[in-house]
Amino acid sequence: QVQLVESGGGSVQAGGSLRLSCAASGYGYTYGSYCMGWFRQAPGKEREGVAVIYTGTGSTYYADSVKGRFTISRDNAKSTLYLQMNSLKPEDTAIYDCAGGGSWSRPDRITDWTYWGQGTQVTVSS
Numbered sequence: 001q002v003q004l005v006e007s008g009g010g011s012v013q014a015g016g017s018l019r020l021s022c023a024a025s026g027y028g029y030t031y032g033s034y035c036m037g038w039f040r041q042a043p044g045k046e047r048e049g050v051a052v053i054y055t056g057t058g059s060t061y062y063a064d065s066v067k068g069r070f071t072i073s074r075d076n077a078k079s080t081l082y083l084q085m086n087s088l089k090p091e092d093t094a095i096y097d098c099a100g101g102g103s104w105s106r107p108d109r110i111t112d113w114t115y116w117g118q119g120t121q122v123t124v125s126s
Helices: 027-034
Strands: 003-007 010-013 016-023 036-041 048-053 060-064 071-076 082-085 093-100 120-123
Touching: 003 093, 016 036, 016 093, 016 120, 027 036, 036 082, 048 071, 048 082, 060 071, 082 093
Parallel strands: 010 120
Antiparallel strands: 003 016, 016 082, 036 048, 036 093, 048 060, 071 082, 093 120
16 A cells, blocks of 8 residues: 655745655555646635656656755655755645546546645645
8 A cells, every 4th residue: 555644844934945755655666657746726716736756767747836945856766756945935735645646647637646645735825
């Protein structure tokens, strides 16, 4: 059974940084064969795909709203996904979830993503 556990959320002032982690268990040695992503949902808004990292070449996707500020990475040996968030803005405030997809999962198609973490709150104050 795959489990994803996020950590690293918290409260920060605008312009600050946070690093989210997502520890996966249950994938075994196949973790590196699946794309992983970060999603967020703010109150009253739809869930948004923030960043995705794919297998193979490790190519990445970022939502326009976070390009140049957020960096997604993964350590396959530790089965851990990261999201480095810099220059945070109040509009980044949301619950952030990590998700495990297939070999190629679209950030705009929630049904492509099989496994979800419990979410971690990120609050950015102005």
